[in-house]
Amino acid sequence: MFINAPRRTAAYDVPRAWKTLIEASSPRDLVKNRFLKEARAQVIFEMKRAGRVVPKFSADKKIAVIRINSKAQIHAVIATRQARELFSRELQVVMVANEGYARGVVNYSCRVPTCARGRDPPVNIPEILVQAADRADDKTLRERLGPRFAVGHKNASGGMIPQAEFEEFLEVIGVESVNKKPSPSPSPKKSPKGSANQGQFNKMEKYSTDAARNPCTQSLAPRPAN
Secondary structure (H helix, E strand, O other): OOOOHHHHOOOOOHHHHHHHHHHOOOHHHHHHOHHHHHHHHHHHHHHHHHOOOOOEEOOOOOEEEEEEOOOOOOHHHHHHHHHHHOOOOOOOEEEEEEOOOOOOEEEEEEEOOHHHOOOOOOOOHHHHHHHHHOOOOOOOHHHHOOOOOOEEEOOEEEEEEEHHHHHHHHHHHOOOOOOOOOOOOOOOOOOOOOHHHHHHHHHHHHHHHHHHHOHHHHOOOOOOOO
């Protein structure tokens, strides 16, 4: 992980990582290298932060979607980790979508969960994603998702989707979008002019009268300062 860490950070300083590698005289030099240690710490921090996100499931429970926002290239690592941890009879695909890695697009990684391996017929991630997109009422969605949607092999797929089309895709599979605005609640009926104030006055007057009659409330009155 020491050598890979720099390419996963937001800085993506691969040339320096390569220079560090070829100049090292032993593995011990790499382990003690400050640059590599700092890069590793940054990746671990981002992994822990993103690891708190709760997955959301598609309507048919086949796809688990984990949305993260990180400038680090950690979506594939999290997808691999979550594929080992999530379990469901229906689950077939674990998708980690990183909305912070590149502006205006969503970089994602998909993995087949451990619980779905060995099924007959075998899980095919690109095929499942394409079938899901084809269920959209707008038949242009599949094309608008772009050439980097549903690529890779059947057990591990990744790509890049425009942000707006990604939200559409989530809606198609039944995952609520974070950008979806809640339905406006009906505005309460306005009371006649002066009725609200009058109601408050009546409640206060009743409370004062009840308090005067109740000896328990009188004992709660603050004592004068000495």
